Amino acid sequence: xxxxxxxLAIAFFLYRAAAPALHKLGWSFVYSSVWDPxxxxxxxLPVVYxxxxxxxxxIIIATPLSIGVxxxxxxxxxxxxxxxxxxxxxxxxxxxxxxxxxxxxxxxxPWLRTTVEPGLKTALGFLPFFQGPAYGVGMMAxxxxxxxxxxxxxxxxxxxxxxxxxxxxxxxALGLGATRWEMMRLAVxxxxxxxIAGAVILGLGRALGETMAVTMVIGNRHEISASFFxxxxxxxxIIANEYSEATSDIHIxxxxxxxxxxxAVTFIINSLARLFVxxxxxx
Amino acid sequence: xxxxxxxxxxxxxxxxxxxNAAMVAAxxxxxxxxxxxxxxxxxxxxxxxxxxxxxxxxxELPKPVGETGGGMANALLGTVxxxxxxxxxxxxxxIATGLYLSEYGRGxxxxxxxxxxxxxxxxxxxxxxLFIYALVVVTMKRFSAIAGGLALGLLMIPTVARSxxxxxxxxxxxxxxxGLALGLPRWKVTLWIVLRGIRGPITTGVMLSxxxxxxxxxxxxxTAFSNRFWQRGLDQPISSLPVQIYTxxxxxxxxxxxxxxxxxxxxxxxxxxxxxxxxxxxxSAERARK
Numbered sequence: 001x002x003x004x005x006x007x008l009a010i011a012f013f014l015y016r017a018a019a020p021a022l023h024k025l026g027w028s029f030v031y032s033s034v035w036d037p038x039x040x041x042x043x044x045l046p047v048v049y050x051x052x053x054x055x056x057x058x059i060i061i062a063t064p065l066s067i068g069v070x071x072x073x074x075x076x077x078x079x080x081x082x083x084x085x086x087x088x089x090x091x092x093x094x095x096x097x098x099x100x101x102x103x104x105x106x107x108x109x110p111w112l113r114t115t116v117e118p119g120l121k122t123a124l125g126f127l128p129f130f131q132g133p134a135y136g137v138g139m140m141a142x143x144x145x146x147x148x149x150x151x152x153x154x155x156x157x158x159x160x161x162x163x164x165x166x167x168x169x170x171x172x173a174l175g176l177g178a179t180r181w182e183m184m185r186l187a188v189x190x191x192x193x194x195x196i197a198g199a200v201i202l203g204l205g206r207a208l209g210e211t212m213a214v215t216m217v218i219g220n221r222h223e224i225s226a227s228f229f230x231x232x233x234x235x236x237x238i239i240a241n242e243y244s245e246a247t248s249d250i251h252i253x254x255x256x257x258x259x260x261x262x263x264a265v266t267f268i269i270n271s272l273a274r275l276f277v278x279x280x281x282x283x
Numbered sequence: 284x285x286x287x288x289x290x291x292x293x294x295x296x297x298x299x300x301x302x303n304a305a306m307v308a309a310x311x312x313x314x315x316x317x318x319x320x321x322x323x324x325x326x327x328x329x330x331x332x333x334x335x336x337x338x339x340x341x342x343e344l345p346k347p348v349g350e351t352g353g354g355m356a357n358a359l360l361g362t363v364x365x366x367x368x369x370x371x372x373x374x375x376x377x378i379a380t381g382l383y384l385s386e387y388g389r390g391x392x393x394x395x396x397x398x399x400x401x402x403x404x405x406x407x408x409x410x411x412x413l414f415i416y417a418l419v420v421v422t423m424k425r426f427s428a429i430a431g432g433l434a435l436g437l438l439m440i441p442t443v444a445r446s447x448x449x450x451x452x453x454x455x456x457x458x459x460x461x462g463l464a465l466g467l468p469r470w471k472v473t474l475w476i477v478l479r480g481i482r483g484p485i486t487t488g489v490m491l492s493x494x495x496x497x498x499x500x501x502x503x504x505x506t507a508f509s510n511r512f513w514q515r516g517l518d519q520p521i522s523s524l525p526v527q528i529y530t531x532x533x534x535x536x537x538x539x540x541x542x543x544x545x546x547x548x549x550x551x552x553x554x555x556x557x558x559x560x561x562x563x564x565x566x567s568a569e570r571a572r573k
Binding site: 003004006007009010013014016017064065066067068069071072073075076077085087088089090091092094095096097098099100101102103105106107148151155179180181182184202205206208209210211212216236239240243244256259262263266267270271274 | 299300302303306307309310311312313314316317318320321323324327328331380395396398399400401402403405406407408409410411413414416417418421437440441444494495498499500501504505525528529532533540543544547550551554555558562
């Protein structure tokens, strides 16, 4: 029953290991944008920026997609089809992150470099997000991989919420002459806004902490660039990437501090999500 | 901006019909788009992984840089070892938590435990790795199989706890009452009657969490680390399939890429088979209950 103790222990040990960096760097850690291990200067701003933007791209792509999938599964698909598709979507969640990374390096990134990014550049090149050379690996690849990985999370929770809506509510809308889509809007979507918000926040929590796949496709560069094509780095990926190379104690402590920050952020985000979606079978 | 239902009725019927058709098509498209990555990942893993799978892959050690051939035998054994160590530690703790929550879990304390389990489940796995690093690796002053196993075990606790809690709740109340009526103390009823009766489904839940953690990479990077040779002991660094895939994938060597694909094929197959089996086992168990 020591789970609560365990949670506290995690926070405590991370804090202890990060303490040297906390004391030495102080608040500059959060707002400085220079990350230079050679001179022991560590500013996490680019890392935080990369995390936020890649997760944001993921949410933008995954939210409509997942809600669409959930609506398809509960409202449109015949039961048989729904079961099979539902299982396949769950499989999407079960594929290990490192396999997504491998696929991202050799399939997704080349495709982005040769097809998608040049296309976006010609179509939307006037926006700062779609300028600069197309590397393939970078913010965009990370965002797309994350979107793929959080789609099952968001859609399975939305699906549970949709199927908890009583059938008569749907029948009432249909009975008043609503078309199928209008029924979904009025009877299903409108009454599950809160739950969907919770599902998206949970997806966000997963996207923020995802490590391997992101590390493998984001390019790992500590610079803030407006372009989505440029390489970047995230909180989780910088830890995975630099741990083996970290030689000075302060470098290790700084990485742990990044971890502590990530822990705090995901903790807050997930508690928030928990407020929105109360777990089924809780009471 | 709240629209009333009548607003919909008075719009032209034809327009409503076409909006409906477009949206339904869009929803079907969403499902199809969501499945494209799955098909693509599976396709590539099969196409690139199958040709690279051979006897050497299962029996030989990795060759030094520059030589082709060799296999991942040590990584396969390493993953088995790590997952075994993890289950040794994570499964009892997880089932105990599940038992507590379903049999005794009322009041504020249970709320705290449930909250902690949920939070533990949503902590990024790399944070668990950092924690074990700070706790075990720094203390022992070296990377070890034990540290890796502990990290995997921690990741198993919340999933095992949740699945066993939910399964235990399916055990009808009168079975517990029957046990208590025979004069058995509560803990005996819990362990010998309730837990025993639902052994099978709980085992499938455990298998599923094993499948999940055997693909974990992030928490192993700086706990179990890796090792190019056969493992020497539990207090030594140990290689594992996911970490090996990672190192091979980001390497510049064509031959290593192929092996990475073969490793990925193994992982995907394992996960897919486990999920399918669990699904079948659970649905047949449910049918038997009805």
